[in-house]
Amino acid sequence: MSRRCELSGVGPAVGNNVSHAKNRTRRRFLPNLCDVTLASEALGQSYKVRIAAKTLRSVDHVGGFDAYLIKAKDENLSDKVMKIKRALKKKMAAA
Numbered sequence: 432m433s434r435r436c437e438l439s440g441v442g443p444a445v446g447n448n449v450s451h452a453k454n455r456t457r458r459r460f461l462p463n464l465c466d467v468t469l470a471s472e473a474l475g476q477s478y479k480v481r482i483a484a485k486t487l488r489s490v491d492h493v494g495g496f497d498a499y500l501i502k503a504k505d506e507n508l509s510d511k512v513m514k515i516k517r518a519l520k521k522k523m524a525a526a
Contacts, residue, residue, distance in 0.1 A: 436483040440507035469496040
């Protein structure tokens, strides 16, 4: 399982551990990934996704899963979430 957020595309970042003597060794900063179930109101269904904690806060701020997906850039979304976005757009176009 990759360490990448399915909605925002956030992945591991790299940096340095810096000791008191200023010795630098490379390290990775992993995103805080959570397995959550998000409900789509328009589709009337819930979906299990693996997203970063800061993305979950963004979803709440924007106004829900549907609103976040409509605003999200396609290149950041995983294949599974792109299917959900296409179904959401199709449903909204029909309504």
